[in-house]
Amino acid sequence: MPTLKKILIANRGEIACRIQRTAQGLGYRTVALFSDADANALHVRMADEAVNIGPAPVQQSYLNIPAILDAARRTGADAIHPGYGFLSENAEFARACQQAGLTFIGPSPDAIELMGSKRLSKLAMLDAGVPCIKGYQGAEQDDATLSREAERIGFPLMIKASAGGGGRGMRLVHDATQLLAQLRTARSEALHGFGNDELILEQALIDPRHVEVQLFGDQQGNLIYLGERDCSIQRRHQKVIEEAPCPVMTAPLRQAMGEAALKAGRAVNYVGAGTVEFLLDAHGQFYFLEMNTRLQVEHPVTELITGLDLVAWQLRVAEGWPLPLRQDQVQLNGHAMEVRLYAEDPTQGFLPQTGRITAWEPALQNGVRIDHGLLEEQHVSPFYDPMLGKIIAHGASREEARRKLLRAVQDSVLLGLPSNQRLLANLLEHPQFISGDFSTGFIPTHFADPACLQAHVPSAAELAIAAALFYQASAQAHPRALAGWRNNASAPLQYRIGVEDRDWPVQFSALPGELYRIQVAAQDLELNVIECDGRWALLEIDGVRQRHAYRLETGQLWLFTRPGSLRLENRTQALVSSQASVSSGTLKAPMDGAIVDVLVAEGSPVRKGQLLVVLEAMKMEHPLKSGIDGVLKRLQVRVGDQVKNRQILLEVE
Numbered sequence: 001m002p003t004l005k006k007i008l009i010a011n012r013g014e015i016a017c018r019i020q021r022t023a024q025g026l027g028y029r030t031v032a033l034f035s036d037a038d039a040n041a042l043h044v045r046m047a048d049e050a051v052n053i054g055p056a057p058v059q060q061s062y063l064n065i066p067a068i069l070d071a072a073r074r075t076g077a078d079a080i081h082p083g084y085g086f087l088s089e090n091a092e093f094a095r096a097c098q099q100a101g102l103t104f105i106g107p108s109p110d111a112i113e114l115m116g117s118k119r120l121s122k123l124a125m126l127d128a129g130v131p132c133i134k135g136y137q138g139a140e141q142d143d144a145t146l147s148r149e150a151e152r153i154g155f156p157l158m159i160k161a162s163a164g165g166g167g168r169g170m171r172l173v174h175d176a177t178q179l180l181a182q183l184r185t186a187r188s189e190a191l192h193g194f195g196n197d198e199l200i201l202e203q204a205l206i207d208p209r210h211v212e213v214q215l216f217g218d219q220q221g222n223l224i225y226l227g228e229r230d231c232s233i234q235r236r237h238q239k240v241i242e243e244a245p246c247p248v249m250t251a252p253l254r255q256a257m258g259e260a261a262l263k264a265g266r267a268v269n270y271v272g273a274g275t276v277e278f279l280l281d282a283h284g285q286f287y288f289l290e291m292n293t294r295l296q297v298e299h300p301v302t303e304l305i306t307g308l309d310l311v312a313w314q315l316r317v318a319e320g321w322p323l324p325l326r327q328d329q330v331q332l333n334g335h336a337m338e339v340r341l342y343a344e345d346p347t348q349g350f351l352p353q354t355g356r357i358t359a360w361e362p363a364l365q366n367g368v369r370i371d372h373g374l375l376e377e378q379h380v381s382p383f384y385d386p387m388l389g390k391i392i393a394h395g396a397s398r399e400e401a402r403r404k405l406l407r408a409v410q411d412s413v414l415l416g417l418p419s420n421q422r423l424l425a426n427l428l429e430h431p432q433f434i435s436g437d438f439s440t441g442f443i444p445t446h447f448a449d450p451a452c453l454q455a456h457v458p459s460a461a462e463l464a465i466a467a468a469l470f471y472q473a474s475a476q477a478h479p480r481a482l483a484g485w486r487n488n489a490s491a492p493l494q495y496r497i498g499v500e501d502r503d504w505p506v507q508f509s510a511l512p513g514e515l516y517r518i519q520v521a522a523q524d525l526e527l528n529v530i531e532c533d534g535r536w537a538l539l540e541i542d543g544v545r546q547r548h549a550y551r552l553e554t555g556q557l558w559l560f561t562r563p564g565s566l567r568l569e570n571r572t573q574a575l576v577s578s579q580a581s582v583s584s585g586t587l588k589a590p591m592d593g594a595i596v597d598v599l600v601a602e603g604s605p606v607r608k609g610q611l612l613v614v615l616e617a618m619k620m621e622h623p624l625k626s627g628i629d630g631v632l633k634r635l636q637v638r639v640g641d642q643v644k645n646r647q648i649l650l651e652v653e
Helices: 013-025 042-046 065-075 091-099 109-115 118-128 143-153 176-194 251-266 299-306 310-318 398-411 421-429 431-435 442-446 460-477 479-483
Strands: 006-009 029-034 049-052 079-081 157-161 171-173 199-203 209-217 223-235 238-244 272-280 286-292 335-342 359-361 368-372 387-395 413-415 493-499 502-510 515-520 523-532 536-541 544-553 556-560 565-570 586-588 593-598 611-617 620-625 630-635 648-652
Touching: 006 013, 006 065, 013 029, 013 042, 013 310, 013 368, 013 387, 029 042, 029 065, 049 065, 065 091, 079 310, 091 109, 109 118, 109 286, 118 199, 118 251, 118 286, 143 176, 143 199, 157 176, 171 176, 176 199, 176 593, 176 620, 209 251, 209 310, 223 251, 223 299, 223 442, 238 299, 238 421, 251 272, 251 286, 272 310, 299 310, 299 335, 299 368, 299 387, 335 398, 335 421, 359 544, 368 398, 387 398, 398 421, 398 431, 413 544, 413 556, 421 431, 431 442, 460 493, 460 502, 460 515, 460 523, 460 536, 460 544, 460 556, 460 565, 611 648
Parallel strands: 006 029, 006 079, 029 049
Antiparallel strands: 157 171, 157 199, 209 223, 209 272, 223 238, 238 335, 272 286, 335 387, 359 413, 368 387, 493 502, 493 565, 502 515, 515 523, 523 536, 536 544, 544 556, 556 565, 586 648, 593 611, 611 620, 630 648
16 A cells, blocks of 8 residues: 655645645645746645746646646655646546556546546446436537437526536527527537537426535445535536535435445446535436536535545545445534635626735634635636635534524625625525525525625715724824814815715714714714724724724725625715716726637627627636627737736727
């Protein structure tokens, strides 16, 4: 049996940090990899050694197999842990590790290759007797064949990238008129994301539950399952909330799904951590969806209800040791829930966000675990997935776990860029979620247009806090200029506080001490600044004390409002800008990213709603369309260009 000493982690961010914590705790040395964009990242600082493997784009760094193997050679690593994403399900990488004499901490290349193809894996599952959804998984991939098979299967149906995952290359098609356009988009995303444009078609189960079973196998042929996870709360096929156990699970159903998962694992002689995903309908029938041959993002909820460390198990199995438990020894205790914290703006169609993290203070409490790779002052770039971290809670019951998780989400301070934090809190508080009666259609049904998907309108108290903090900053910067005014209650200041494209007048009077009288619209507030240190402000508003995290720099205030952040500006001296100065014919980049397709040329006629440019950012393609009819006057980008947020791409006249 190999004895591992130094483990290179071929990944970044929170999963690289999580693997290092277990590996270092067990006495192994660790090696981190980093791109130019991640030179100062937390996973780099945690490691015993770290190697720069190239520029920020993933093809030149985290997907660069020769550079990764060279880093292992240079540091003397004897094993590679791929984490999840990137090369974790790449059979070529697993083979290359073996050929270089390195232990690949994962299943065999053959298992990765077979299960990594939705087409081939479904054929194998049918042979193994695993329940599968009606569909087409043939080798013929032309439009005519796929159209004919779609008619046979019937609508609605799902198009899926055979090599894909995470929602990329996946489209729901309601009728035949949408099919060809959706095939084109799915192929494009699949080719850009996975280097393979092969597709499969499946009958769409409307609003099922998404339930997955955690498998673990060793080199001696032992294979067990560690319960299940419910991952039904999704947006565009991306998981948002995961929990274990499934709220509607019964002992017979758990055994049936577990045995089906074992059939899937045995069909490929599975070794290591893997997950078999199923769709579960309202009648208790389940169907194979796919198998992930790696550690899952949501593995912490399984760890919390089993009391096991799955990364430690991975290292043990990689060294050749047998599994430490038999199936009858696996125990599930309590309930666990996890949410994924994303750098995205729900008020702008969930567009990924980039920028500098000015404050990060995770709310650690009893029964709460937070996996992340964040540091204050870190820059979130457009090159990688927008997930920042995971907040996980465990309780004796589902309700206790939910309540703990909600508090942790509400209290974790993240300032500097928009996130989905407010949405997560609203999801956890929704009565339908609390009841446990939900499906994959939960977010589209209940959160199509709720308040949390609209821009947050600051309250009178929040505007008052902003005015007080802006005033204090001015008083510290110009004490003499304001000294004669501060104690004169008859001479109020007129502030104008702005958020996005709106602003509000605030009348502000300073009284003796740190007491202020503030009027916002028709509401009068009395605010006392008790403590204020540049990070936290302890305030008393109309006799009620509150503590707020904040960061203030040059007329801009990031204020934590529980949950979520609010960016306010002091526009008191700013000129009122004309909204008419921005033409609706000017198309700007909604985020940092890369241009992957340009479908128009200068001088060509353009229709309102016509697709003009496709922008790729944070692993997803974003179609950008014209807002008006007209003629393309100026085109300022081409395929391959890297663009910045708000950069002008083209103009339609």
